[in-house]
Amino acid sequence: MRKIGLTGGIGAGKSAVADLLVSYGAVLIDSDLIAREVVAPGTPGLAAVVEEFGPGVLGPDGALDRPALGAIVFGDPERLAALNAIVHPLVRERSARLEAAAEPDAIVVHDVPLLAENGLQRLFDQVIVVDADEEVRLARLVERRGMSEPEARARMAAQASREQRLAVADLVVENNGSIEELADRVKDVWRLLGSTAG
Template identity: 55%
Template structure:
């Protein structure tokens, strides 16, 4: 019943690795999905966000206006810290609930926590294995420009706003290098599964 943390910088290929592990049979718990859930319209977290940042961060239907909130926190470390103080405890509690539910359903499950901000928010947690998906910053910049339509400056800014590669790699028990072919990436995932999957 291993609990793995899967992390990687933007455009590293983390979602691809997550999908490959799910195809092997892992139970994937998605941190981004939990964030959306705990910030749903009418939630205590969303009420706290509106109190902290103003009603302008809410859409007319009561849901979170992510671009409006992003404009208030991006590039403002103290505002981002205030947001994280509201969101992270709820995410931590809900992720723990989902891990427990997965293991209750199948004690032999391999549970993978797909978490972009591991280095920033969850590095001290008790993971059985930390898996870092890695590609050089230049490769990720190119993927953001070609795949998501960002300018090069936008891509570099997004990468710079996250933990550094060095910070993430320092946490790694396993590194999956996505700078090669898809077959090479798949082989690394297969090797990881052979190590952690059910006997």
């Protein structure tokens, strides 16, 4: 089994690369998706979040009200650390279970948005960084996700710098062009991963 870390700044196209890798045969473990699952209604994770932050973080349907929780933790390192102390161990545990269920010869890709920020590169055999120019990322966030330019710039600035991400990369997938160009690049990366497997 090969453990691959996949990361990239917001708007770089990391999800598209993840989808392409899966289409070529990778087993994907998506940290963001797992982070949502471990605080779904009825989970011990959600109960722990409510105990820590109060019932105000629940919506009328009993699900986590992410904007309400975000308003509490955004810009408050102590409260954010308290949230991470609940969620991160649950995500790690579920990721480990999913990884253990993969075939012995699988290429397991962990999609980890904050890989560089949290210094997690040592957990993987190789790290792939999806990279795109700042202006390209900005345009994608405004055009595809409907963000205002100031909001998009703030989200980008809150993440690791491009230099910090590239510093942890074993492989870089440049994504300034079309999806067809990206598919060709990812196919090359997949071949490379297969040739180093074992």
